[in-house]
Amino acid sequence: MTRTIVLAGAAGYGGTYLREIAELEARGRVRLVGLCDLHPLDTDTHKQFGDRPFDSRLDRLLAETKPDLAIVATPIHTHLPLSRHVLNAGSHLLLEKPPAPSAAEWREVLTLARHKGLSCQVGFQSLGSGAYARLAKLMAAGELGEIRGIGCYGAWSRDAAYYQRAAWAGRRELDGVPVADGALTNPFAHAVATALALDRSTGWDDVADLDAELLRVRDIQVDDTSCLRLRTRHNTVITIAVTLAAQTPTEPVVVVHGTQRRAELHYTRDLLVLDGQPEHHGRTSPLENLLAHLDDGARLQCDIEACGAFTRVLEHINATPAPRLISEPWLTREGDGPTARTHIPGVEQAVRASAEKLATFAELAEPWAL
Numbered sequence: 099m100t101r102t103i104v105l106a107g108a109a110g111y112g113g114t115y116l117r118e119i120a121e122l123e124a125r126g127r128v129r130l131v132g133l134c135d136l137h138p139l140d141t142d143t144h145k146q147f148g149d150r151p152f153d154s155r156l157d158r159l160l161a162e163t164k165p166d167l168a169i170v171a172t173p174i175h176t177h178l179p180l181s182r183h184v185l186n187a188g189s190h191l192l193l194e195k196p197p198a199p200s201a202a203e204w205r206e207v208l209t210l211a212r213h214k215g216l217s218c219q220v221g222f223q224s225l226g227s228g229a230y231a232r233l234a235k236l237m238a239a240g241e242l243g244e245i246r247g248i249g250c251y252g253a254w255s256r257d258a259a260y261y262q263r264a265a266w267a268g269r270r271e272l273d274g275v276p277v278a279d280g281a282l283t284n285p286f287a288h289a290v291a292t293a294l295a296l297d298r299s300t301g302w303d304d305v306a307d308l309d310a311e312l313l314r315v316r317d318i319q320v321d322d323t324s325c326l327r328l329r330t331r332h333n334t335v336i337t338i339a340v341t342l343a344a345q346t347p348t349e350p351v352v353v354v355h356g357t358q359r360r361a362e363l364h365y366t367r368d369l370l371v372l373d374g375q376p377e378h379h380g381r382t383s384p385l386e387n388l389l390a391h392l393d394d395g396a397r398l399q400c401d402i403e404a405c406g407a408f409t410r411v412l413e414h415i416n417a418t419p420a421p422r423l424i425s426e427p428w429l430t431r432e433g434d435g436p437t438a439r440t441h442i443p444g445v446e447q448a449v450r451a452s453a454e455k456l457a458t459f460a461e462l463a464e465p466w467a468l
């Protein structure tokens with residue numbers, strides 16, 4: 099069956115959806131019936147999709163095109179108003195992560211989707227990885243033994259241009275509305291959501307004892323180097339230690355410490371390492387999974403409701419005092435202007451140690467965190 103789609107957000111991450119939609123159109127699975135963006139399409143997108151209806155107002159475009167589903171891949175603080183348009187138009191929704199910048203907004207999307215009887219998938223693509231599914235199954239079957247804890251670490255590097263690319267980048271709030279673009283709630287949001295899902299603790303009430311250490315190396319409102327620890331309804335301790343100020347970036351890893359086995363999930367690479375043995379897997383994208391859900395009732399990888407625990411984390415971070423600026427002696431700098439980067443020497447080892455020991459930066463006595 100061919101499903102009709104509207105995409106809101108035609109540049110930025112929306113480019114990933116355009117590539118996927120082109121492939122799915124070639125297979126007859128979908129038909130893109132409209133594009134929405136505040137800015138005109140770039141030359142390449144115009145060449146490929148310039149024959150489709152385009153509007154800067156999503157409500158108008160939805161009224162004209164009446165799609166089966168709409169994808170919202172726009173800045174976080176626009177998710178609620180655009181989701182309202184989609185659901186009120188009677189279309190199913192694929193909403194980019196994080197679903198909302200506050201608990202109230204997440205609840206409103208969830209309530210409206212349920213009220214309208216429409217599906218709402220959230221674009222946490224790590225939950226569509228075969229590596230995630232295999233590990234979740236092993237854990238649920240007790241194959242790793244008792245779970246002593248789950249530690250995640252991530253060490254990326256971002257230049258000044260990353261924070262200059264959009265008005266909402268690096269903001270806690272913009273023009274009085276929450277944005278929540280911190281390292282834990284946006285770039286490394288997948289680590290948080292994946293760890294919680296592996297523990298089958300995805301509901302709002304499934305997490306407690308949250309403790310966040312929020313730090314930054316730049317003149318931004320949000321954290322770029324952070325450590326979160328919490329306890330889940332299964333009494334599992336989860337830590338997530340991340341940075342965007344690494345000198346030697348590496349892909350993030352979720353480490354599951356079982357009493358019998360140890361698993362490392364490299365969620366961006368669909369790689370599972372079980373007691374040192376690597377297994378490579380494939381993945382099903384959030385869009386493909388939503389199509390299968392609509393066609394055959396397949397279970398959604400990430401229903402909006404399953405973002406409850408994630409949103410509780412986000413709300414906790416929103417309520418935590420503004421991140422502390424790490425002082426100059428602990429930092430090194432490289433490049434100028436848009437390519438300028440700031441590093442915390444040794445931060446790669448610190449995030450890894452946090453995941454191994456389930457400890458916070460302060461407990462590890464990292465000098466820049468004290």
Ligand SMILES: NC(=O)c1ccc[n+]([C@@H]2O[C@H](COP(=O)([O-])OP(=O)(O)OC[C@H]3O[C@@H](n4cnc5c(N)ncnc54)[C@H](O)[C@@H]3O)[C@@H](O)[C@H]2O)c1
Pocket residue numbers: 106107108109110111112134135136137154156171172173174176194195196221222223264284
């Ligand atoms: N799943 C992932 O791995 C992943 C990766 C990157 C970004 N994202 C998410 O994708 C979303 C978009 O991020 P981005 O970096 O591409 O943002 P962006 O600032 O680049 O904006 C994307 C597009 O949305 C358009 N836009 C902004 N406001 C709009 C509105 N009100 N109506 C219509 N179009 C509008 C912009 O003009 C732009 O073309 C965010 O939720 C982000 O967290 C997800």
